[in-house]
Amino acid sequence: MLGNLLLIDIHTAFPEIYLALASMALLLYGVFRGDGKAEEVCRLAVILLLGGIYFVYQNQTQNALAFNGLFKLDGFSSYLKILCLSASILTLMISVNYLKLQNSLRFEFPVLVMLATLGMMMMVSANDLISVYIAVELQSLSLYVLAAIRRDTYKSTEAGLKYFILGALSSGMLLYGMSLVYGFSGTTNFDSLAVVFESGTLHIGIVVGLVFMIAALAFKISGAPFHMWTPDVYEGAPTPITAFFAVGPKVAAIGLFIRVMMDPFADLIGQWQQVIILISIASMVVGAFGAIAQTNIKRLLAYSSIGHMGYALIGLATGTEEGIRGIIIYMTLYLAMSIGAFAIIIAMRKSDRVVENISDLAGLSKSHPMMAMAMAIFMFSMAGIPPLAGFLGKLYVFLSAVEAGLYGLAVIGVLSSVVAAYYYIRIIKVMYFDESSEMIDRNRPGVLNTVIAGSSLFTVGFFLYPSPIIAAAGVAANSFFDIL
Amino acid sequence: MIESLPLLSLITFLPLVGVLFILTIPRAADTNARWVALWVSLATFALSLTLWFQFDRTTADFQFVEYIPWIEDYNISYHMGVDGISVLFVLLSTFLIPICILASWTAITSRLREYMIAFLVLETLMVGMFCALDLFVFYVFFEAVLIPMFLIIGIWGGENRVYASFKFFLYTLAGSVLMLIAVLAMYLAAGTSSIPDLMAFNFPTGWQIWMWLAFFASFAVKVPMWPVHTWLPDAHVQAPTAGSVILAGVLLKMGGYGFLRFSLPIFPYASDYFIPLVFGLSVVAVIYTSLVALAQKDMKKLIAYSSVAHMGFVTLGIFTMNLQGIQGSILQMISHGLVSGALFLCVGVLYDRLHTKEISRFGGLVHIMPMYAFFFMIFTMASIGLPGTSGFSGEFLILTGAFKANTTVTFLAAIGVVLGAAYMLWLYKRVIFGKLEKADLKQMPDLSVREITVFVPLAILVFWIGIYPNDFLEIMEPSVSNLIDNYHLAMHSYNTPQLAGL
Numbered sequence: 001m002l003g004n005l006l007l008i009d010i011h012t013a014f015p016e017i018y019l020a021l022a023s024m025a026l027l028l029y030g031v032f033r034g035d036g037k038a039e040e041v042c043r044l045a046v047i048l049l050l051g052g053i054y055f056v057y058q059n060q061t062q063n064a065l066a067f068n069g070l071f072k073l074d075g076f077s078s079y080l081k082i083l084c085l086s087a088s089i090l091t092l093m094i095s096v097n098y099l100k101l102q103n104s105l106r107f108e109f110p111v112l113v114m115l116a117t118l119g120m121m122m123m124v125s126a127n128d129l130i131s132v133y134i135a136v137e138l139q140s141l142s143l144y145v146l147a148a149i150r151r152d153t154y155k156s157t158e159a160g161l162k163y164f165i166l167g168a169l170s171s172g173m174l175l176y177g178m179s180l181v182y183g184f185s186g187t188t189n190f191d192s193l194a195v196v197f198e199s200g201t202l203h204i205g206i207v208v209g210l211v212f213m214i215a216a217l218a219f220k221i222s223g224a225p226f227h228m229w230t231p232d233v234y235e236g237a238p239t240p241i242t243a244f245f246a247v248g249p250k251v252a253a254i255g256l257f258i259r260v261m262m263d264p265f266a267d268l269i270g271q272w273q274q275v276i277i278l279i280s281i282a283s284m285v286v287g288a289f290g291a292i293a294q295t296n297i298k299r300l301l302a303y304s305s306i307g308h309m310g311y312a313l314i315g316l317a318t319g320t321e322e323g324i325r326g327i328i329i330y331m332t333l334y335l336a337m338s339i340g341a342f343a344i345i346i347a348m349r350k351s352d353r354v355v356e357n358i359s360d361l362a363g364l365s366k367s368h369p370m371m372a373m374a375m376a377i378f379m380f381s382m383a384g385i386p387p388l389a390g391f392l393g394k395l396y397v398f399l400s401a402v403e404a405g406l407y408g409l410a411v412i413g414v415l416s417s418v419v420a421a422y423y424y425i426r427i428i429k430v431m432y433f434d435e436s437s438e439m440i441d442r443n444r445p446g447v448l449n450t451v452i453a454g455s456s457l458f459t460v461g462f463f464l465y466p467s468p469i470i471a472a473a474g475v476a477a478n479s480f481f482d483i484l
Numbered sequence: 485m486i487e488s489l490p491l492l493s494l495i496t497f498l499p500l501v502g503v504l505f506i507l508t509i510p511r512a513a514d515t516n517a518r519w520v521a522l523w524v525s526l527a528t529f530a531l532s533l534t535l536w537f538q539f540d541r542t543t544a545d546f547q548f549v550e551y552i553p554w555i556e557d558y559n560i561s562y563h564m565g566v567d568g569i570s571v572l573f574v575l576l577s578t579f580l581i582p583i584c585i586l587a588s589w590t591a592i593t594s595r596l597r598e599y600m601i602a603f604l605v606l607e608t609l610m611v612g613m614f615c616a617l618d619l620f621v622f623y624v625f626f627e628a629v630l631i632p633m634f635l636i637i638g639i640w641g642g643e644n645r646v647y648a649s650f651k652f653f654l655y656t657l658a659g660s661v662l663m664l665i666a667v668l669a670m671y672l673a674a675g676t677s678s679i680p681d682l683m684a685f686n687f688p689t690g691w692q693i694w695m696w697l698a699f700f701a702s703f704a705v706k707v708p709m710w711p712v713h714t715w716l717p718d719a720h721v722q723a724p725t726a727g728s729v730i731l732a733g734v735l736l737k738m739g740g741y742g743f744l745r746f747s748l749p750i751f752p753y754a755s756d757y758f759i760p761l762v763f764g765l766s767v768v769a770v771i772y773t774s775l776v777a778l779a780q781k782d783m784k785k786l787i788a789y790s791s792v793a794h795m796g797f798v799t800l801g802i803f804t805m806n807l808q809g810i811q812g813s814i815l816q817m818i819s820h821g822l823v824s825g826a827l828f829l830c831v832g833v834l835y836d837r838l839h840t841k842e843i844s845r846f847g848g849l850v851h852i853m854p855m856y857a858f859f860f861m862i863f864t865m866a867s868i869g870l871p872g873t874s875g876f877s878g879e880f881l882i883l884t885g886a887f888k889a890n891t892t893v894t895f896l897a898a899i900g901v902v903l904g905a906a907y908m909l910w911l912y913k914r915v916i917f918g919k920l921e922k923a924d925l926k927q928m929p930d931l932s933v934r935e936i937t938v939f940v941p942l943a944i945l946v947f948w949i950g951i952y953p954n955d956f957l958e959i960m961e962p963s964v965s966n967l968i969d970n971y972h973l974a975m976h977s978y979n980t981p982q983l984a985g986l
Binding site for chain 2: 365366369380385386387391395398399402403407410411414415417418421422425428429432433463466467470471474
């Protein structure tokens with residue numbers, strides 16, 4: 001009987017178990033082969049992560065709880081897991097060459113990416129405060145190390161340290177919030193918590209705990225006013241690592257945010273809605289105005305991602321199925337645009353030096369017309385100009401906001417998107433209107449071109465046939481509104 | 485047979501085929517891009533002429549309708565069709581693009597392929613916008629126009645092009661994002677995004693006010709109405725000649741078209757409620773910007789301000805809510821598209837030769853450029869509204885309509901007609917007449933064959949609309965009458981309960 005149950009558990013969490021074992025095996029293999037073969041380890045990691053996608057896909061049809069309700073498998077988690085895995089695969093693909101040229105390609109890098117991905121997958125599947133915490137820590141610790149992976153440079157170590165200290169603070173807040181919630185409700189399981197809150201009795205301690213948890217989660221998605229670390233870490237970390245930070249962990253953290261708000265605390269929407277609205281507005285405004293004065297393109301994208309999280313949170317603030325669906329669509333498109341934009345930044349080198357200033361893109365449209373066109377597509381898309389993908393992402397989020405009657409939030413959102421449009425088109429201006437002094441190197445690795453071309457085609461072509469992704473997001477969002 | 489073809493989609497997307505062709509041209513053979521763009525745009529125009537011949541002038545219904553489900557989960561469809569109001573704008577767009585391409589034949593030398601691609605994409609977006617019968621399809625086309633226009637101003641524009649392109653982009657974007665919220669709210673309230681269905685839907689009056697204002701924010705910037713017109717002079721002055729032509733010729737019409745397609749039929753109550761506001765702003769636009777135009781030293785800026793004034797007539801005519809007023813507005817929009825486009829081309833001719841647009845640099849051109857003086861004269865007269873030219877038919881109908889609605893406003897707007905004559909004639913005098921004194925002017929050649937080819941079709945149309953406007957009025961009449969009938973019907977239903985209460 002017990003053995004049978006365990007088998008079911010293993011089956012439910014199989015992709016995670018597989019990935020854990022695979023990353024450990026890969027670690028051993030990496031140690032065995034040494035740093036010289038790090039490229040090979042990266043390639044293996046890509047294949048192993050592809051295997052992860054396959055297993056998630058195989059498992060997605062069933063909804064199940066495992067390990068006494070610590071772990072939950074549903075349409076929502078499956079969808080986001082595939083997103084996170086794809087993000088990790090794409091980052092690994094665009095990173096290898098860059099890190100090799102910087103002499104910082106170690107075999108630990110792909111292993112850490114895999115472990116972080118495992119953490120992300122557990123985050124979106126967590127169904128208990130304890131498993132939330134374990135998953136968040138697994139992911140965060142991998143990220144701290146990744147930020148500092150160029151330990152011989154001042155900037156990278158500073159970024160890692162900053163990220164670690166602030167991240168530890170937020171983890172502490174998360175834990176503190178959880179302990180309050182547990183103390184006043186007597187349970188850590190999401191389903192039991194939901195039952196407790198259904199009854200309607202609400203102690204103020206629960207609310208305090210909830211706010212602490214929201215603050216910690218907002219830190220993880222870099223929502224304002226908990227965004228301070230983002231520009232520094234984005235700037236300091238090596239560009240491929242920044243690309244990694246910008247996509248996978250954001251998707252997972254948003255997923256966890258949704259999970260925590262919509263599963264155990266769904267009935268307390270009256271308590272948390274205003275907090276989310278506030279974070280959303282603050283993020284949109286900070287993202288829009290903060291980026292204007294930036295000269296470093298990574299810092300600019302850091303602010304841009306803060307803004308994007310603000311838009312995604314609009315969907316959560318509604319607390320409706322439409323809203324969740326909007327976020328899922330938004331994050332999918334955000335992933336494609338960000339990976340593409342970062343792939344271009346990774347390609348930015350002049351005479352084999354890494355350059356990161358916006359002004360270094362000057363004249364790109366003449367020297368690299370295709371690359372400039374791709375970047376212009378990403379920037380217009382991030383600005384939300386139709387018919388590009390980013391517009392449709394914003395459309396669904398705003399649709400849910402209007403449907404929920406949050407007109408004020410929607411209006412602030414669209415107005416801040418106009419401000420944000422300023423700095424996006426500034427990049428286009430630099431590429432197309434300005435003359436260049438020194439050309440960006442031509443020898444881009446082929447895989448980078450493939451990623452850039454693929455994501456720009458996706459960004460342009462998404463509107464032609466959006467139905468599959470929209471339908472899939474609909475199924476995923478339905479998980480919270482359908483009884484298991 | 486032709487009925488079964490998706491004619492509107494063909495017209496809309498044919499230019500994109502040209503884009504694909506241009507992309508295959510090697511960089512070295514850049515100049516071929518001109519020919520490809522010209523032939524494709526001419527083919528598009530020829531195709532769009534079938535609309536003119538096949539259009540059923542007896543019905544107000546949408547014709548050539550196409551319907552393909554697009555985002556099924558949200559019940560959004562690719563829905564296209566034209567009625568008497570939009571068909572003329574489609575033709576105007578397809579007519580002006582080949583002219584623009586011809587006009588930039590020698591003026592544009594850098595990044596020729598990209599330039600032609602930008603214009604062809606722009607054509608697709610403009611035509612698509614006028615044909616769209618789904619709210620979201622409309623919005624996508626409406627907003628996407630920003631991308632090619634931003635690049636046209638920014639890459640091939642004048643000295644201060646960055647400022648102008650940013651101002652253009654951000655102004656229009658700020659206006660239209662508010663419209664997006666209204667679009668979403670309408671879609672959720674009515675449960676459909678089909679424009680014909682929305683026209684039949686009865687929105688609550690309080691709602692209409694807000695929705696109308698949101699749409700107004702977008703259309704007023706596009707038209708542009710005073711006081712949100714300030715982007716226009718900058719954009720016009722900095723844009724390359726063909727960019728100005730398309731900006732004045734078609735992009736400004738998107739605002740007027742928006743009022744006719746959305747504000748009046750979908751929000752009749754709010755449109756009625758805001759008549760004083762629109763009248764007020766229109767009159768200010770007509771008088772104030774005419775005075776501003778008088779003070780300009782730059783030819784393009786002068787014509788840009790005159791555009792604002794002429795579009796003031798258009799908004800005035802639309803909100804008279806009677807047949808003459810609205811028909812006059814549409815006619816005036818078509819006429820203004822041709823005339824101001826032609827005037828920008830006239831400025832472009834001089835700019836190509838002397839690289840300046842300053843009025844004081846010219847004078848006495850009639851002595852060396854008689855052909856030029858002749859065409860410039862035609863379009864100056866059309867801009868003033870001389871009987872026999874297109875400007876007269878439009879303005880006369882608008883003023884007739886306005887007289888029925890409000891005599892004071894008509895009186896004030898008529899002052900604008902006088903001022904219009906003043907600034908245009910004065911401009912003409914300073915550039916064309918007088919003594920030919922400046923040395924560099926004496927070397928200027930008269931119009932080339934290419935330039936004459938550009939002006940002749942414009943002049944023919946200007947006279948056609950001026951002398952026999954019936955061909956154009958007839959095509960729009962059923963749709964406009966239908967619009968007005970529905971408006972009065974709706975207003976009647978709003979007023980009846982109040983009367984019963986008395």
